[in-house]
Amino acid sequence: MLTQFEPVKTDSLKEVCVKRFEEMILSGKLSPGQKLPPERELALQLGVSRPVIHKALLDIASKGLVSLKPRIGTIVNDYRKDGSLALLNSLVNYHHGRLESKLLESLLDMRVLFEIENARLAARNRTDAQALEIRQLVREERKTAIADTRRLAELDFEFHLLIAISTANMGYPLLLNSFKQVYTNLTGTFFSRPEEYPVVLGFHRELAASVEVRDEDRAARVMGRLLDHGRTVLTDIFSRKGDG
Numbered sequence: 001m002l003t004q005f006e007p008v009k010t011d012s013l014k015e016v017c018v019k020r021f022e023e024m025i026l027s028g029k030l031s032p033g034q035k036l037p038p039e040r041e042l043a044l045q046l047g048v049s050r051p052v053i054h055k056a057l058l059d060i061a062s063k064g065l066v067s068l069k070p071r072i073g074t075i076v077n078d079y080r081k082d083g084s085l086a087l088l089n090s091l092v093n094y095h096h097g098r099l100e101s102k103l104l105e106s107l108l109d110m111r112v113l114f115e116i117e118n119a120r121l122a123a124r125n126r127t128d129a130q131a132l133e134i135r136q137l138v139r140e141e142r143k144t145a146i147a148d149t150r151r152l153a154e155l156d157f158e159f160h161l162l163i164a165i166s167t168a169n170m171g172y173p174l175l176l177n178s179f180k181q182v183y184t185n186l187t188g189t190f191f192s193r194p195e196e197y198p199v200v201l202g203f204h205r206e207l208a209a210s211v212e213v214r215d216e217d218r219a220a221r222v223m224g225r226l227l228d229h230g231r232t233v234l235t236d237i238f239s240r241k242g243d244g
Contacts, residue, residue, distance in 0.1 A: 013048050017056035020046065025065050025076060026103065032078040036066070039074075101238070107182065108231050112224070114175070115160065119207060119223035121167035123216040130166040131212045137162060138208050141201055146194045153187040159204055163223075166211065190233055199229065 024030045036042065039057070043050045061068050064082035067075045126134075141155050157180060164173040176183075191197055203226040210219035 013052045014055045014059065017046060017048060017052060018059045021056060021060050022065065025060075025079070028101065028103075030076045032076055034076045035072075036074040036076070104186075104234070104238070107179075107186075108227075108234070112227050114172070115163070115227060116220050116223050118160075118164050118167050118172055118176075119211070119219040120216045121169060121172075122163045123211045123214050123219040125168035126166035126211055126214075130162065131208075134159070134162050134166070134208045134211060138201070138204050141204060146197050149188055149191040152191045152197060153184045156187050156191075156200065157184050163207070163211070186234060189237060190230060192237070193233065196233055200226070203229070 021030075030036070036057075037045070039050050039053045043053045046053065057066065057068060057074055060066050061074075064077055065079055067077055067082075069075060122130075137155065137159055141152075141159070144151050144155060146152070160183075161173055161176055164176045167173075203222060207219060207222045207226065210222055
């Protein structure tokens with residue numbers, strides 16, 4: 001018996017509105033405690049019906065982003081206190097605009113804790129085949145045009161994913177994969193400065209060599225320097241955009 005598939009559908013108007021609200025909150029354009037305009041006004045601003053707006057607000061309320069208070073209106077929550085797993089899913093798939101500054105700092109802090117350990121374990125547990133795959137990827141990076149920022153971001157993610165796979169821990173690559181959208185968004189922003197790619201490539205070559213010779217401490221140090229450099233550059237880029 002043939003499996004019956006559901007028809008392919010584009011995003012509904014409600015889903016489009018949900019994404020718009022999520023973007024405004026995650027980027028910091030809407031702050032905790034801020035009251036949203038009435039549903040009728042939101043409908044006019046977004047060019048949709050009031051029932052669509054109501055359904056979208058119910059959706060983001062279920063994620064903990066807002067509270068719908070009778071006779072008061074819709075209030076933006078502090079998602080750190082009220083957010084749910086559904087909000088985490090929205091966060092890791094967020095790839096439009098830029099993240100609110102404190103949220104960005106939190107993600108970068110998580111990355112340091114997670115990826116330095118990945119580098120150490122990769123040097124300890126990698127197979128010969130994995131060491132070869134990492135070297136081959138670095139060669140592919142060297143051949144990629146600096147102007148192709150999308151491809152550079154993809155290769156950068158693949159490099160870090162190979163490091164995670166080489167740890168022999170089944171959970172680490174899955175965790176990294178879950179953050180792919182926001183990760184590649186940030187990396188693409190980073191590579192908007194062409195002069196940074198040779199710097200990153202140098203770190204990747206040194207890290208690949210450290211993993212190959214099983215030097216755990218050196219691999220951890222190189223990863224730490226790489227992540228510190230990335231944080232510095234991203235912070236500068238976003239601060240300049242904020243001033244602009």
